[in-house]
Amino acid sequence: AQSVSQHNHHVILSEAASLELGCNYSYGGTVNLFWYVQYPGQHLQLLLKYFSGDPLVKGIKGFEAEFIKSKFSFNLRKPSVQWSDTAEYFCAVISSASKIIFGSGTRLSIRP
Amino acid sequence: GAVVSQHPSWVICKSGTSVKIECRSLDFQATTMFWYRQFPKQSLMLMATSNEGSKATYEQGVEKDKFLINHASLTLSTLTVTSAHPEDSSFYICSAREGQRTYSGNTIYFGEGSWLTVV
Numbered sequence: 337a338q339s340v341s342q343h344n345h346h347v348i349l350s351e352a353a354s355l356e357l358g359c360n361y362s363y364g365g366t367v368n369l370f371w372y373v374q375y376p377g378q379h380l381q382l383l384l385k386y387f388s389g390d391p392l393v394k395g396i397k398g399f400e401a402e403f404i405k406s407k408f409s410f411n412l413r414k415p416s417v418q419w420s421d422t423a424e425y426f427c428a429v430i431s432s433a434s435k436i437i438f439g440s441g442t443r444l445s446i447r448p
Numbered sequence: 449g450a451v452v453s454q455h456p457s458w459v460i461c462k463s464g465t466s467v468k469i470e471c472r473s474l475d476f477q478a479t480t481m482f483w484y485r486q487f488p489k490q491s492l493m494l495m496a497t498s499n500e501g502s503k504a505t506y507e508q509g510v511e512k513d514k515f516l517i518n519h520a521s522l523t524l525s526t527l528t529v530t531s532a533h534p535e536d537s538s539f540y541i542c543s544a545r546e547g548q549r550t551y552s553g554n555t556i557y558f559g560e561g562s563w564l565t566v567v
Contacts, residue, residue: 426558438558 340429342439349417350447357412357442359401359427369410371401372426383425386410397421419446451475452544454559461566466530469562471542477522478544483515486539486561495540498525532566539563 341360349355361367371383384395391403401412410427427439451474461467471481481498496504496517504517514536516528525544529536541561 340427340437340439342425342427342442344442345440346443346445348445348447351419352416355412355414355417355421355444357425357427357444359410359412359439360408361410361427361429361437362408363429363437367429369401369403370428371395371399371410371412372428373423374426375423383412417444417446419448422446452478452542452557452559454542454562456562457560458563459565461532461564463533463566464531466528467532467564468526468528469540469542469564471525471527471544471559473523473544473557476544478525479522480545481519481525482543482545483517483525483527484541484543486541495527529564532564534566537564537566 339362341362343358343360347355347357359369359371361369369386371385373381373383375381383397383399384393384401386393386401386403391405392400393403394400398416399412399414401410403410410429412425412427414421422445424441424443426441429437453472453474455470455472459467459469471483479500483495483498485493485495487493494507495510495515496506498504498517498519500519500522502519504519506512506515514530516530517525518528519525525542527540527542539561542559544557544559
């Protein structure tokens with residue numbers, strides 16, 4: 337079955353630390369990949385997406401993600417996190433059947 | 449872990465009829481639930497925020513009378529698509545937030561989504 341795995345359930349970092357959140361998916365066909373973020377008290381927002389082309393995708397707020405097809409991965413990165421990055425992050429994949437599959441999410445806590 | 453269940457997973461209805469989609473939190477109380485719609489090959493679009501015991505807050509451009517949302521209990525929110533038309537065919541997904549309305553370390557869980565096809 338198709339699935340998305342986010343192995344880090346809770347990540348705690350200090351401000352200015354670098355961030356990398358893992359995302360692996362199990363689907364061999366054409367995929368569209370997304371990272372969503374949910375800030376405290378808010379609804380889900382799109383951070384970035386990959387449809388095709390350059391596998392290194394730039395998103396909002398300094399986030400980026402790299403699609404590595406051979407590893408079935410789409411890890412999210414940020415060089416220097418801020419306290420305001422405290423949120424829940426979700427990786428998602430849309431299969432060619434247009435069904436969206438979400439990962440379980442990673443809670444990011446940033447120490448001031 | 450916590451589970452959010454959506455039912456039905458797939459539904460086909462005739463144009464002009466209404467269809468109800470349920471979103472249940474199975475092992476936690478969800479004071480807030482969110483309803484999203486996904487258009488083909490696009491990301492999610494938030495339709496409305498549903499708070500238990502009060503009226504839903506709809507996003508701009510979402511027709512309140514067409515997409516009726518009810519959140520009558522802490523474990524159930526329903527989305528009713530009234531007088532459905534083929535353009536309403538889409539993938540609808542809910543999410544539920546555990547805990548208090550203000551963020552205090554709680555987290556959010558997603559349903560598996562419901563495919564609606566209007567013929």
